[in-house]
Amino acid sequence: MPSADAFLGAWVLDPAACNYSLGAPPREGRYTISRDGQALTVRMEWVDDSGMRLADAFSAVPNGQLQSYRGAGIDHISMSLLDDKILDSAAYRGDLRVMLARRILSADHRTMTVVMSGPKGDGSSWENRAVYRRAAS
Numbered sequence: 001m002p003s004a005d006a007f008l009g010a011w012v013l014d015p016a017a018c019n020y021s022l023g024a025p026p027r028e029g030r031y032t033i034s035r036d037g038q039a040l041t042v043r044m045e046w047v048d049d050s051g052m053r054l055a056d057a058f059s060a061v062p063n064g065q066l067q068s069y070r071g072a073g074i075d076h077i078s079m080s081l082l083d084d085k086i087l088d089s090a091a092y093r094g095d096l097r098v099m100l101a102r103r104i105l106s107a108d109h110r111t112m113t114v115v116m117s118g119p120k121g122d123g124s125s126w127e128n129r130a131v132y133r134r135a136a137s
Contacts, residue, residue, distance in 0.1 A: 002081045004040055004062060006109045007033045011132035013046065022126035024049035031114070031132050040079065042089070060089060074098070110134045
């Protein structure tokens with residue numbers, strides 16, 4: 001059974017390593033993943049390209065099942081631990097998946113790449129790639 005342990009902790013964005021097709025990459029960012037019982041809590045803080053500080057967080061059990069969620073036009077979320085190095089979460093509005101976030105750990109567990117993707121209104125899709133380094137403890 002896969003373990004989420006290697007994802008736990010704080011991560012710092014490497015803005016120079018980001019590649020965004022939708023919007024501009026953040027100037028800086030921090031990503032924290034913690035365990036709360038069976039659920040994982042993901043906290044994100046960032047400074048956007050205009051200098052505004054933003055934050056968001058969500059919790060979900062990584063069992064692949066849809067879980068109720070209320071916020072930002074999202075009805076449900078799901079989280080799946082595909083293996084020890086890949087953690088996915090998806091956001092849904094009704095039956096439509098509006099975003100998939102795939103977190104991929106490097107072999108040494110020191111780098112986490114977050115690939116976010118989803119559909120655009122014109123039928124095409126977008127993909128934003130953010131690279132995080134494990135924060136010094």
